Amino acid sequence: MALEYVWKGLLVIAALSIVGVVLVQAGVVSAPWGPDSGEVRISDGGSDGSATETDEPKAVVDVEIADDNNERYTGLSDHDSLEPGDGMLFVYDEEQDLTFVMREMDFDIDIIYIGADGEITSIHHARAPRPGEDGETLQYPGRGKWVLEVPRGYSNETGIEVGDQVEIDLQSNRTTITSVSPGGFDRVVTPEGPDAGPREAIAAGPRSIRR
Incomplete structure (x- = not known):
């Protein structure tokens, strides 16, 4: 009887795990290892549409991350x-x-679209x-x-x-930073030290036409 309860418990855990994976892949919820916050740096776009390492950023923005359907909707x-x-x-x-x-918004904002290559494609006030x-x-x-x-x-x-270039550092709840640099490629940097977490990927949600 005890063994039967153990097997039932394992089946329930397995079923919940599968449901969780499906929800994450569908973008309904964020993965627990997903980024919580980050920093966005915006620099002048060069003549070839890229920023150099010596460019001082025009702006540095501390951001909250919305990467699943619920967060983007809210x-x-x-x-x-x-x-x-x-x-x-x-x-x-x-x-x-x-x-x-601007669903249920209480204040005005600028909306900045950023392409896969890290270039700003449009800005709305x-x-x-x-x-x-x-x-x-x-x-x-x-488009972005x-x-x-x-x-x-x-x-x-x-x-x-x-046309300005954007660099994004996303800080996960396991202290892993994922950087998105101009040019559209991602690099993962794991901080050193005893509190450093394992390498993680950004948990991004599926296609959506509205936040």
């Missing part, structure tokens, strides 16, 4: 405001056409919906693999423009 709608230098980075598995909306207005109707299309949201006007204040 976005910044559960925030009252953003401080300059803070933002949210939406992560997708590939470059694609997207449309962001988006306003919050007025009282009684449906934020779903405020639509801002673009990443989308950065910052306070409205931050792009103008820092000189961020289309």
